[in-house]
Amino acid sequence: MDIRSAAIDFGLLTPHLVIAVAAMAILLLGNMVRNRGLMTVLSVGAMAVGMIYGVMQWAAPQSGFYGMVAIDNFSVFFSIIFISTGIMAILMSRDYLVAKNIDSHEYNVLIMFATVGMMLMASSTDLLVIFLGLEIMSVPLYVMAGMARRDNFSGESGIKYFIIGAFASGFLVYGIALIYGATGTTDLRRILADFTFLKMQSEMLLYSGAIMVLAAFSFKVAVVPFHMWVPDVYEGAPTPVTGYFSVGPKAAGFAALFRIFVFGFGQFSDLTMVFWILAVLTMTVGNILAIFQNNIKRMLAYSSIAHAGYVMVALTTGGQGAVSSAVYYLAAYMFFNLGAFAIITMIDCRTGSNNQIDGIKGLSGRHPYLASVLTLFMFALAGFPPTAGFMGKFFIFSEAIKNGYVWLTVIAILNSLISVYYYLRVVVAAFFMKSDKDFLPVTYRPAMFIVLLITVAGTLVLGVIPQIWVELARLSMFSIF
């Protein structure tokens, strides 16, 4: 073990610490200062400072804490995704929390702690720290799902998510224990270095452990057959929280999956077949069940399962190129999925809204711009050019074909075609269907407008001029210390 990587250097974790300490400060301050708007500005500001510190770590790979922390371009890129998701989630929640009378400053604090957990998951090469990151991320999410305590569905959502999450954590710990039993270490770099020897010595144990860890993260990123909880939890949770769920934890789960299975267990080729089956199942089940949904949140829940399937294609492909494509895809998905949820949140803020697809009939008559933006996001989710959704899928599928996964790509493209049907249902409802009642107007404040501006810009920029972003994603690789 070299001296540099052994160093206990809290400077490495500056972005994490800035956000964690700010979260604690805001938690205390929020009890004294009643101004929720100010608290929100402070939270967003602290996250932005954390993001700046994060960006400064770009292109300077470092390792520390006895090899438990690895700050490389991969972790920096993911940290930026997590912080942006957190900032946008805080901004788009404002109106909703006030409208539903569940406003409290702890909400922002929970999002900040969840962000810290996600960043730890992406920037660790030790299974122990990845597990702790996962828990620091998950505990705030359980609470956020049950935030609207007056709403029975929200409570149900929180309890369901908590039980399933605890179950998945059990799997993860069991898997880590088996891997430790097989290898004598939780350090992914040492597993990578001695892989051939370890596999020869205790293959069964390693295999069982790896499958357990895979199952645990499959729960978190909603991969079929571990997806049963997703529609109920997504439907019951407050709408902006659902938006956050469908982007943040998913990206974090995939960051950990890539770190474990492409980096640590990179030579474990027996697992490719498992990934292949999971990818096909996830895409197909997600897309087909999404067709039958009339509730827009349920539909987007199944759609998020399908999108997890597309990223699983990248995991099946393996290798640095595929990881870059998945990183790009997750960044793009953040923009258009959060954008879609921002609009659904705005519609849901009105009294008497029920989140049915029928409920957005006549949106274009009252709010033509909003309807157009919603259309843009739906096109991006379906993967039409010139949006970010198209470029993301193109990048993932071309990497898969390059590595010889032709059938997998064919299935993925067929699935994208199925998905067009249910995304366009929303567009048709917004533009071409007449409502019997007048469409109640949607009101929103600047915070929501900023979110829409960022998401629209992201969706278009990543789709129209992708070169520079693709290049950044290509640089977002693991560094081997």
Added chain:
Amino acid sequence: MLEVIIFYISALIAIGGAVMMIAQRNPVASVLYLILSLVAQAVLYIQLEALFVGALLIIVYAGAILVLFLFVIMLLNLRGEKFGYDQGKVGVATKLIFSLVLIFELAAVVHTVSRSTNLARTSEHLNPGFGSVPPVAELLYTKYLLPFELTSILLLVAIIGAVLMARRDRADKEKEMT
């Protein structure tokens, strides 16, 4: 020889306690069987020279956490379950399948361990002082410092979450005032 006899006795008690724990309908009896199982497991740890872990298991788990369990059960005044977990044929089949998978896994683990020379260490290979407090403390504040600190953040987050869920909100208070 004595060592082997003690091992088998405490292993049997640990497994028997665990089985009895899930077979009880009365939650208080379940907790008591769990304590029995944990004490037997502590004996196993001590036999492995992990004295500190064995002591912690008794003090923290059997002592603190399970007593807390008992308090919660008694405060909530939980009665025994009226129904067992019978869910028909599908339920039984699922249980059987999962049990078989786990048994297979256990067999695999035992198989691997008996084959591997790496894991079959005897106490002669251990560092002096293994299992006592100083080596554990040293590891905790050097190599495992980060996980140790992160655990405290995790606990903080859990406390915030619990308070947030249990707290009366503004609407409740207003209702009480009027």
